[in-house]
Amino acid sequence: MPTGSTQLYYQRDRLVSDVPGYSAGVQIKGGPYLALSATELAVYFPEDVALHYDLEGRLTKIAELNQYYRRGLSGRVLWTRKTATGIERKIVPPDKMIHRARRLIASVKLDKIETAKPDRETALGRIAGVLEKAQAFNHERDALRFREIYRDVAILPPDVYTALVLQATQGCSYDKCLFCELYRNVRFQARKPEEFRAHVAAVRQFMGAALPTRRTLFLGEANALVQRQADLVEVFHIVRENFGNLPVTSFLDAFTGWRRTVEQWRELRQCGLRRVYIGMETGDAKLLEWLQKPSTPASVARTVENLKEAGIAVGVIVLIGAGGQQFALSHVRETVALLNRLPVGKGDYIYFSPLVIYPNGRYCQAMYCNGVNSLSPPQMREQERSIREGLRFDARRGRPYLARYELEQFVY
Numbered sequence: 009m010p011t012g013s014t015q016l017y018y019q020r021d022r023l024v025s026d027v028p029g030y031s032a033g034v035q036i037k038g039g040p041y042l043a044l045s046a047t048e049l050a051v052y053f054p055e056d057v058a059l060h061y062d063l064e065g066r067l068t069k070i071a072e073l074n075q076y077y078r079r080g081l082s083g084r085v086l087w088t089r090k091t092a093t094g095i096e097r098k099i100v101p102p103d104k105m106i107h108r109a110r111r112l113i114a115s116v117k118l119d120k121i122e123t124a125k126p127d128r129e130t131a132l133g134r135i136a137g138v139l140e141k142a143q144a145f146n147h148e149r150d151a152l153r154f155r156e157i158y159r160d161v162a163i164l165p166p167d168v169y170t171a172l173v174l175q176a177t178q179g180c181s182y183d184k185c186l187f188c189e190l191y192r193n194v195r196f197q198a199r200k201p202e203e204f205r206a207h208v209a210a211v212r213q214f215m216g217a218a219l220p221t222r223r224t225l226f227l228g229e230a231n232a233l234v235q236r237q238a239d240l241v242e243v244f245h246i247v248r249e250n251f252g253n254l255p256v257t258s259f260l261d262a263f264t265g266w267r268r269t270v271e272q273w274r275e276l277r278q279c280g281l282r283r284v285y286i287g288m289e290t291g292d293a294k295l296l297e298w299l300q301k302p303s304t305p306a307s308v309a310r311t312v313e314n315l316k317e318a319g320i321a322v323g324v325i326v327l328i329g330a331g332g333q334q335f336a337l338s339h340v341r342e343t344v345a346l347l348n349r350l351p352v353g354k355g356d357y358i359y360f361s362p363l364v365i366y367p368n369g370r371y372c373q374a375m376y377c378n379g380v381n382s383l384s385p386p387q388m389r390e391q392e393r394s395i396r397e398g399l400r401f402d403a404r405r406g407r408p409y410l411a412r413y414e415l416e417q418f419v420y
């Protein structure tokens with residue numbers, strides 16, 4: 009019985025002939041099975057290890073029975089392991105993954121083919137070029153190219169982890185929220201149209217053959233939608249010119265978003281904007297103030313109402329653990345009250361993002377200065393549970409999707 013991702017597709021001594029979505033397969037005698045799909049080349053070794061490459065030959069994953077390493081476009085690596093009690097995840101140095109993959113992929117030779125699908129010639133014609141790229145893949149060079157184009161991609165909402173990021177702006181236009189260290193020391197900058205066009209061209213070139221696998225766009229960074237309407241429309245035109253009708257998503261903070269009218273949002277919807285993620289954090293006005301976030305429950309409500317009226321879906325993000333013990337009761341009560349006021353429904357998201365306290369970060373300093381005690385992990389879980397339990401959704405609108413949003417498990 010298959011027990012892991014490797015064995016799902018590879019069974020020793022037998023060509024897996026009908027893996028859904030794969031266009032070519034080659035079984036090497038006594039060696040690995042190579043399978044090509046519309047998104048990747050997967051190489052399944054007899055020792056129950058699978059390597060995954062995108063169509064540009066870029067290493068994306070090493071999978072074993074109970075653990076896997078996922079390499080993002082940035083070159084950062086997330087290690088995930090199944091344990092008896094759950095799932096363990098952490099960002100790890102890439103060296104181990106890279107060396108192992110290099111050694112394994114270098115051993116693959118297409119000369120002793122046992123079986124092939126759909127036939128030997130077709131399979132080789134489809135697989136050989138991608139394999140060659142995978143064998144020549146240079147992690148360091150690729151990661152450096154990424155940095156030249158993006159500098160960094162700090163975070164994305166979980167449902168768009170695989171979106172293609174286009175950075176119309178860099179950094180955050182505010183950058184003073186106590187709890188947020190994501191864009192600290194990055195000078196906010198909106199790219200001029202010609203700069204954005206050049207950025208888009210560089211992204212397209214970097215993605216190469218893997219470009220068609222990205223079916224959603226994310227307009228970054230922190231609050232790209234803060235720009236003037238006319239400038240934004242121009243940004244969306246450039247996006248359209250390059251990516252046609254692919255859906256566009258983006259972050260927004262309510263203290264900037266509430267001013268935009270329904271008509272303006274409609275115009276952006278026509279340009280391709282399909283979902284906006286709003287860092288609501290809490291429904292407690294006093295806690296927002298303590299967090300130094302200049303939005304209010306009213307500005308969050310107005311922003312969501314306007315977006316929904318314009319036909320744009322939302323993702324609302326709640327900060328679990330914000331304000332620690334001191335704000336725990338009011339955070340739950342007011343967050344439930346605000347979420348229940350929002351016109352969210354089927355197709356929208358509500359994310360619960362556990363607070364990350366960075367040593368030496370501003371939140372940490374404010375905690376000590378103001379005598380605020382943080383919540384323990386079980387208390388955070390309890391807080392999330394209490395908020396979820398208090399939510400009531402209008403049956404006519406349907407139920408939004410509720411999920412966790414972990415900042416520390418992100419690689420782009």
Ligand code: SF4
Binds near residue numbers: 231
């Ligand atoms: S939470 Fe949003 S507005 Fe606040 S500093 Fe971070 S990115 Fe900027």
